[in-house]
Amino acid sequence: MADDGMLLNFEIGDAPLVSQVKFKGGRWRDRVKANKSAKVASQGGPEPAAKPRAPYDPNRPAKRPRANEDGGDHRPAKAPRINDIPWVPTHAMKTGLVSSSLFTSIPNVVTKFDEEEPAEPAEPTKPSNAPLSEEAENFHTLGLARRVAHHLATKLEMKAPTSIQKNTIPLLIKDDSDAFLQAETGSGKTLAYLLPIVHRIMELSMNEDGTPKKDAKVHRNSGLFAIILAPTRELCKQIAVVLEKVLRCAPWLVCTTVIGGESKHSEKARLRKGVNILVATPGRLTDHLDNTKVLDVGTVRWLVLDEGDRMMEMGFEDDIKTIVGKIRADKLATKNSEGLVLDGVLPKRRVTVLCSATMKMNVQKLGEISLEDAVHITASKSEMERDAAENSGSTESAFTAPAQLKQSCIIVPAKLRLVTLIALLKSTFARKGSVMKAIVFISCADSVDFHYEILKDTAVIEPPPPPPQEGNEAPAKKVDIHIETTVAPAAYITSPANTKVMLHKLHGSLAQPVRSATLKAFSECKDPAVLITTDISSRGLDVPAVDLVIEYDPAFAVPDHVHRIGRTARAGRSGKAVLFLLPGPEEGYTGILSSSSTITPQLYESILQKGLASNVNLPASSRTDNAETESNKRETWATRAEALQLHIEQRLLAPAPGFEDAEEGPKSHRGKFSKAGGKSHKQPVKKDNPLLDAARQAFRSHIRAYATHVREERVYFDMTQLHLGHMAKAFGLREAPGGIGSGISRRTHKFTPATSGQKGGAGASGGAKPSVGSKSKFDDDEFGQVDEDAARRMKAKMKMLSMNSASEFNLG
């Protein structure tokens, strides 16, 4: 592929390469300039390193004095003009394309950085969501049957409960009140509500000595006792997997899911066979309650609403009202159809449990719909933490990130975002074993698609091996067709230590089997892996070994940020979270985040330096020789960043396959010519590279998504302050494409990711393309609230853009 060629040319600083450059085509001025620089380069001069460049000092204060303010220039040295760089990809010369500098006209960062790297605390921070000490607590002493406690300890390697489990389990075993469970991400809320439910259902078939009854054993047809609702199919599946593991100690009990994405017929068939615990998405359950007669909720004693606030946010309020109403309306059966007495062992009333790590205002509303005299159960906090939470007075601040999670932010100028992201991922995976899994959160599906395409290896996944020949014993390797377009090696992120890093993408516009298979692939990947995703992965997702979360686009609201970063540092494990912010108003955003946790600012320059310090960990396909040569040592991170950006821009501008072939002219012409007996007229038809289209679409969706930050936070995420031209650079584009204005006028903080086709998801977090079975996420009807102010600001922005169309990117 042409891209590969460019990757090869990305190997920089090799003199022999320069002498092979022949400049043809393009504008004559560019050819003359290019020939001049090639001639100079072939005579050994001027090398990038020879240019006067301010040495980079990572320890310098980030509050950068302006150039000459203190007699020196602390900004990265101006990168050489592209035509002066002898290793510039030949394609740029051929087509007369020139890149603008990444380091010019970038806004000042006002955040103050520590002069020195913050010293590591003498003692590592104590995890706040870890299991308690085994000596002090165990599951049996909380009231769980010995059989369950033993199963947890021996089969699931869980010997002691977490704090929220310790506080919830005894209460839900003894008491029949409604409950609101609230604890940090990764603190084990799922088992906190599952274990008491399983324990009490199991009790129906246990003797007093804890042995299973011989005759009256509960089986799958004994009744549906509990329904667990969760907002996304992924989360439902995850809950079902945990439940299945627990139920291995009571194999006579059965759980299943009704979540859509498969035929209703097969879901009905499973319900008909009988089920004791059902995990469902609200939309699908409502459908079954309306249409599936076999679904009898008379015996249901528990209704759990996991991630309740998210369900409200996704527009499931009406479904939840319907479900609660139908369950409550159905008379509570004291005996099941087989005459088994349920009261006394199971709760005497219908118990509702609401669950979340954060509490948005809509949880209160959900509480009003579903809870009656609920007990508020939280994880035990130290006195100091409780005081801090109370003193802060904020409703959201009580919900902090796990204490052991290390948070930092990078203030990156828009133009440098993409190269900084690549540099960060490269340095992250530079050492073997240090980071196994990273999640990158991006605001919309189109942008996820684009970044996946840019970061993946151009040679996608190995084709499936041929079927075994007769006599050939080797079993055929199974390749999951669902992940062919969502899992690929990551070309830019590899290092000599980690030569294989797998890239995954996930968003709500993908078909359900693809989503499930991709998540499974990420979760089970033995190689280091990166997941690029929308907020669809922010809630409840429990993937072991996620060491790093990168918020490349900030969350649309603070609670979403808390959930996103909570994908790491789970159950006492360590983890890091990095937030990308733009210089300017966005820098103030850390103020509202750091009321509950410390966020250390990092210099983007040091990220670039770390990630692009050496040439040897460039994409495998671009390496002609792994040895660190003298010439590539001379390169600086700034020129490497320029080269990387240029390379990406070139990939976008490379002609689409078939561009060089002359194509038939328009049909009408062809007909005319042939009728007249003339020669068939061929004319080249320009086709844009699909990657360029993807970049433009991603850019548009990104800008639209930017407008959907919650109203209170728009002071930090201010559309009017966004430099669209600079932002375009972060998508490998040389100028901002048009077409952003339409649709921007309508926005809402009730953005709804198209997570599953359960609800036609509107909004940015799920992506800016139509979800499965839904309309475009920016369709007018999808938005509940019209923001005329946003429309006005956007129009002004677009006007400004068209006035400045001779932007700095139109250099060619």
Ligand SMILES: Nc1ncnc2c1ncn2[C@@H]1O[C@H](COP(=O)(O)OP(=O)(O)OP(=O)(O)O)[C@@H](O)[C@H]1O
């Ligand atoms: N007692 C325990 N001992 C060890 N590990 C546990 C224990 N309880 C739960 N875990 C593990 O902790 C992880 C997080 O659990 P879970 O997904 O229930 O957290 P959560 O509080 O629901 O998080 P979130 O709010 O992000 O959804 C899981 O991998 C789970 O297996």
